Amino acid sequence: MDSAEAMSLPKVVLHDHLDGGLRPATVLDLAAERDRPVPANTPEALADWFFEAADSGSLARYLDTFTETVALMQDADSLRRVAREFVEDMAADGVVYAETRWAPQQHLERGLTAAEATEAVQAGLVEGMESVSKSGRIIIARQILCLMRHLDVPQDVVDLAVNHAPGVVGVDIAGPEDGFPLAPFTDALKRVQAAGIHLTVHAGEAAGPASVLDALEHGAERIGHGVRIVEDRDASGWGPTAQRVLSDRVPLEVCPSSNTQTGICRTIADHPLSVLWPAGFNLTLSCDNRLMSRTTTSREVALVSQTLRWNRLDALSVQRNALHAAFCTSAEKESLAALLV
Secondary structure, three states: OOHHHHHHOOEEEEEEEHHHOOOHHHHHHHHHHOOOOOOOOOHHHHHHHHHHHHOOOOHHHHHHOHHHHHOOOOOHHHHHHHHHHHHHHHHHOOEEEEEEEEOHHHOOOOOOOHHHHHHHHHHHHHHHHHHHHHOOOOOEEEEEEEEEOOOOOOHHHHHHHHOOOOOEEEEEEEOOOOOOOOHHHHHHHHHHHHOOOEEEEEEOOOOOHHHHHHHHHOOOOEEEEOHHHHHOEEOOEEOHHHHHHHHOOOOEEEOHHHHHHOOOOOOHHHOOHHHHHHHOOOEEEOOEOHHHHOOOHHHHHHHHHHHHOOOHHHHHHHHHHHHHHOOOOHHHHHHHHOOOO
């Protein structure tokens, strides 16, 4: 499947960070409005800076680039704009369903409450969906609220999820993975799940199979990245955690280009997908951070298709995996399924 075929494919995105997908031109606009210096002065040069700074082979260095974007997303107007453009950019790339994830507690420096920040993002998503629908395209966009592993549990954010804030379909645990187990979040995650809110957890990216097991033991329905599950095997076959992920069809939110930047592999050809796909793991494809990885969902699909020699049916099966794993309603899944042909 080449780039044009990937572009024409209806796609489902489960793992895309709101603060990692800003348009370079938007970064420049927001910085100018707030009189904040930026690392480069043209959209092209700024795009290069983000990619090169993130392309370090280290998750910690990769995460440092978010200082620039998060600083510009501290008021309702900026959050609304970025969310609206997220939807517009997804639709332009042929995405029919997208979940954007972000951490409200990181966007309160200028006086917003977590509720106000979440409302601003939702307003932007709605504006984007309405704008896209006028051109005859279909897209459903929802939000996932992140709790950060290295920060205190934000009870106001947990309350938003538990109280089913509009547009919020799930909770994620994000941030530095290695050295930050989930134990401090146990009570919060029990509350979230008791309220019927879905849970995904970043695991198996900066840490190995034990981190994936920790996520599963805390009730994760999906695993963000998860590709280091490939380490749970030896000459006799898959280990117990990998077997659980495989037999339970736990969806892995795989973000190939991002993984080459954070040190999981050097190239797409070296990616654990080459082992996980033929073994039958439940894989989905997303971008993680489109700005930092200078990519799109169509590009990710094309890169993996060329490496694994996928045809359209293979790529569609991965989109159906993603739709089945999506945190939207059954009715929404049913209506979107008709598009995945």
